[in-house]
Amino acid sequence: MKRVTAQRTAIEEVFNQCERPLAVEEILRQGRESVPSLNIATVYRTLKVLTEKGWLVKVYHPSFGTLYERSGKAHHHHFFCRECNRAYELPGCTLILDGAAPAGFIIEDHEVYLSGRCPACVGAEIIDYNAAP
């Protein structure tokens, strides 16, 4: 990554405009709004470079695969909505590392994934009570 190109600028811009972790498909779709010719291979290549550079970090969604988000944020975990499949960033961490693993295990890192329903989907559900079937 030594040259500034429209493609790379577009991909970085996608992340600057969206806080939540994004799937490759979303990055491609949104990036094409700036650069219609944007190719999936370029997206993968750029994501790889940005991840190696430390500008992005990977987030593994249990069933939707690999997502990417900006790095440099405070320690946090993620919430996956079962209804809209969106990933949210959760502030803070309520995991107690002390005693999380038996003696002898050296804990170097951890990840917490919560799943359920997000505020938007819980709200939509109530409105839908009188919606057409």
Add this chain to the structure above:
Amino acid sequence: MKRVTAQRTAIEEVFNQCERPLAVEEILRQGRESVPSLNIATVYRTLKVLTEKGWLVKVYHPSFGTLYERSGKAHHHHFFCRECNRAYELPGCTLILDGAAPAGFIIEDHEVYLSGRCPACVGAEIIDYNAAP
């Protein structure tokens, strides 16, 4: 799953003889010790059926993909060793759900993944100090 076949018995036996979450490749390899003709497609089909039946549950390893383990165990999480790449089952749960997500989010499930080094690898490391390069 209505008929008892040597293949299915072999796959179930693999899980009965191993506590830790297993990768598809491991299941195939160990299953072939009983049924040499065992095919990868049969393994995938059987794992799917056993998972739908609730006899197995999937565990997602951040970088090694999907693993499978027996269900019906007490609530627990997993530890992945960075050195031997093995997955371990951790007893208990030290995550505090209260306050784990902001108001409005409904938490229905959660997963915790710890990573680092397992006792076996930490021990091996010490012994290796005098090993040949």
Add this chain to the structure above:
DNA sequence: GTCGTTGCAAAGCCTTTGCAGGGAA
């Protein structure tokens, strides 16, 4: 004899890679 199950091969995702043309510096 039925019809669920298996092995094999082909196909489907997702991701990576080889290559020649194109564009930033």
Add this chain to the structure above:
DNA sequence: TTCCCTGCAAAGGCTTTGCAACGAC
């Protein structure tokens, strides 16, 4: 002009699927 970057297509891993033969009951 240089040579890094891009698009395209092919290929690689993992998983699923179509199909004919097989075998549990």
